[in-house]
Amino acid sequence: MTNQPSRVSPWLTDVLFAIGVALAVAIVVAADLAGADRDGIGPYLFALGFGLLILLRRRFPLLVLIATVLGIFVYYALGYPAIGISLPAAAAIYSAAEAAMAREAVAGGVVLVTVAAYFRITEGLSGTYLVSYEFLTNVALIAAAVALGVNVRMRREARAQQERLNALTAAHHARAAERQVQEQRMNLARDLHDIVGHTMSVISVHSNVAAEAIGKDDDAASRAVAQIRSTTSHTMRELRSVVKVLRSPEETLVGIAGIVGLDGIAELAESAREAGINVETDIAVPEGALSGTIEAAAYRLVQESLTNAIRHSGGDRAWVSAAVEGQVLVVKIADNGRAKAPDPAPGRQDDAPVNQDAGAGGPGSGHGIAGMRERVALLGGYLTAAPAENGGFEVKAQLPTRLLL
Template sequence: MPSTALARARSRPAGTADPRLVDGVLAAAMGAVVAVVVAADLEGTGRAGPLAYLFAAGFGALLLARRRAPRLVLALTVLGIFGYYVFQLPPIGIALPAVAALFSAAEQDRTRAAVLAGAVLVSVAAFFRVDEGLPVAYLLSYDLLTDVALVAAAIALGVGVRSRRELRAHEEHLRALTAAAERREAERRLQAERVSIARDLHDTVGHSLAVIAVHSNVAAEAIGRDDGAAARAVEQIRAAASATLQELRGTVKLLRSPAAAPADRSTVGLAGLPDLVRRAEEAGVQVSAELDVEPGRLDAAVEAAAYRVVQESLTNVLRHAGAEHATVALRLRDGTLHVTVADDGRGAAPSPADDAGGRGLAGMAERVGLLGGTLTAGPGEDGGFVVRATLPARLVP
């Protein structure tokens, strides 16, 4: 039993009183008020005896069950009032003993029962008043008006209390739904960020492996004939592998622990383009680069997408094109970023294996499309292969 009481106390909102205490105070107050009116015996009947006080205590005691059985409490109260007057005890009013029961019924969403009980009380009281010879004018202007006002006030107060309670519950429910929606949105964003990071990692590793493959071929051909060239190729392989492993470790750490400090991804943007060009040139492809974009004019996501388009395009040049020269151009015109990567190679598209599963050209097109841009790729007018992408400089919120 003590554990049940403790659980109920913990389930109550902070700042709210124990319902049992509230019911006890209300029951005691109602019994005391009716007892005071009985003792006053305003009409001087001289019948303020034990039975009248027993009725007063009964009217109060009924309120202890007002939450569990509001309609039963209301019915017993009405019958008790009628019984009280059957014994011709000192007048206590017809509505006064019932106000708490009417309030409780309305508060517990039994408004129809409260209205019906109030109407019965007022009607019966009016009938007997008229039958006793009370003037109708007095009845309508004072006695009946007072009873109606008490009944209406009790019911209105109960409805108001219930409405405020339901409003608070509704607000709590909305807050809970909002918090749940915010958590789901945060999880969705985290998942999207993880997918984006994994895709960036794929692009970085793919580009680095292409560079390593080119330099390994150079080293294999130079061994025994040009040891200096072989040593330089091996050094390029070591540098590319080291840089890729460093980014791999940082990215895996970020994927495993989202709350950890993010890896340094500052090179995934326009600032990283010179490094892409340098790696391609070290792999044997001459690259002409033109960057006509003022710093700070592009959103970070747009810069990252442009970087990945150039990276993937140069990777395809190294893998498939057999090109000697490539051009990279980024121009910002009228709020639109134009990215062009062209080579003088064989002019064939990358192999189908590179486009499967969202990689290669398909992956670039998907990345650009998500930002509201377009990407086209195909043979150039003078041979070779050309990749063109357009991206909005600023993303619409």
């Protein structure tokens, strides 16, 4: 883990800054041997005052700038040794610029340079010397202080902006991860619903057959028990794959697709035939034309539809077809059950459980069509489930042959 660099306390920074300003001014005062009052304490008190003002620069930057400018004027009015104007004022000008007061900082510098130039001219200083040396030196130092303050402020704001962006990015990733977990939970719930629902329907039918055949037709009872054993064995394999996903964080739901696909529709049809529904299949999908996730989704659609047909349709025939049309997989499941056109109440969705005798896609548990519709929508397709024109019920789904990333 990378250690974050420790930051120096702002208060400590200001204390060191104040000491530096006071010492710099005091050294200049002490070096001016020609000063009329070089042995007095007054200039050093001003040096101390300029330093103490720096301690207030974060809370009152404009006040510090004004006080410093006025302090310089008072200092020279008292006839103390020359210390220049840029040295004591540079820190205050920098602080104002750093506090987003660049215009005020520039104005303070202009006032200092203008007043200083005026008095130097009235004192008889050569204009050439004033412009070529002192004036340019003062302007350069003040401009550097303003530029440095603005640069520090911009870097601080850029850093703060980057931190905000990092926080927003982290929050976005957290929400995306939460949505992904929720989608996986919903997919697992749909898979469990399809697996358990189909299995229980087949077991229910064959257990009834076995119960009625015991003592009358032992061969029929044995076949029914064998069908129950085969169905439960297949279901246990699917449930183990779901449990594997739950136990392994690195696994995804695509891993479940490895055990189900269009090849398994034949077994679903056989289970339905054993349960009394004669299923005809027409699977015209070239090998490799579909991604594993799409194949798994198509299998689940057929599984849920046949389960509903066994449980609710009351019919004895069903038709399953799957074909690729361009880049679209079209899956149809229909039966000849007793489905009738639903007459939903206002606000009720067309997949609400209004008819408990619906067929292949008909509502039975109240979750079948809703789950199929959600599954198809997540994969970028759409599904219709309604009574067929010639009777019975029909489910039709259109899915992309491959997921678009």
